[in-house]
Amino acid sequence: MECVFGMVGKEFAVVVADSSAVHSILVHKSNEDKIMLLDSHKLMGASGEPGDRAQFTEYVQKNVALYHFRNGIPLTTAASANFTRGELATALRKNPYSVNIVLAGYDKGSGPSLYFIDYIATLHKVDKAAFGYGSYFSLAMMDRHYRKDMSVEEAIELVDKCIIEIRSRLVVAPPNFVIKIVDKDGAREYAWRESVKDAPSVA
């Protein structure tokens, strides 16, 4: 039931993910951050097998960092997307990772970009992307309301519309979401959308 989605706006890209960590019928925690900062200007939102998710995204993050240290220049968003896809593809017929990824980044020359990478190493460069059961609702909302070059406010309005749909229409909807944004000033957390907070500890 993990929901990850994202879209490209005017000079920025946004990635949204639910924040529940679930095992069978138990919710371990509802503030799990599933959107990793790959580097200063890249976001990688991932859904899928929790162990694979952490392992694979950290693996990509460390390789992106290593490239930067070795070569003095950062990888472009496109190059890191293709690298990620390559790693999934190589592992696919031996020891596959069960991780779906939405990768967003901002590059100086080419501006914001968004990549859809699924667990069997499909790669698509897109304006909007979504994974999970929530994608039925978020993709539909985005198809209806998305325009190119939206401002941050307009995009977040659309993100909230998607979250409302997921909350109201998905049977076991995740209560909380994290929104992260990447633009020329870098990748950062934008906001949380919480409908369930952890119970306050007994005094």
Add this chain to the structure above:
Amino acid sequence: MSRRYDSRTTIFSPEGRLYQVEYAMEAIGNAGSAIGILSKDGVVLVGEKKVTSKLLQTSTSTEKMYKIDDHVACAVAGIMSDANILINTARVQAQRYTFAYQEPMPVEQLVQSLCDTKQGYTQFGGLRPFGVSFLFAGWDKNFGFQLYMSDPSGNYAGWKAAAVGANNQAAQSMLKQDYKDDISREEAVQLALKVLSKTMDSTSLTSDKLELAEVFLSSGKVKYQVCSPEDLTKLLVKFGVTQPVADAS
């Protein structure tokens, strides 16, 4: 003197030298020279051909210049068979990078990767080093046009103008005198031909003793162009470094 250390390729001599690497550089010092010059709109590579014979099929083989990838080319000086192995290695490394990242490999990374291979032959395996020096010319979006020189030790550096092979020191000092930072590609061709004509042993320069290649941008794409013998002859005459076809006089 410390001759007993020579036969072991991968150990230091008591004076802290790697004899096999030095001997490799000796071998290159006897080979045909090559010169590279970086200009603001391209890189020029010129090489002296040592094997000149009317029987040589010049259209199907090059002796000095090789294309590594669409955006990188190199000139070689030294043992040709060693050069072929390294050129193939460089080509594979460039394609492997593009396979992983779907982008052309940055020029310095390609040079560094090849030099790491060369370094391995100076430290382990018991094999002799490669007797080749390279001049790499290329373009990438990070640093534009670049020129790199590498030698058998696996050392490399970026240069504005460089020379390898026979008389490379003389060529290098001539380049130092005449190179200016805002040199154009045409001026670089002229300078390269002039310097080569002065350092080559031959009495007269003709197009069959030279190879000239340029790396430049054309409609936003990197082009690697080897000069045809006819055009080369015209250039040699234009820059006054050869005798024109004798007129009846």
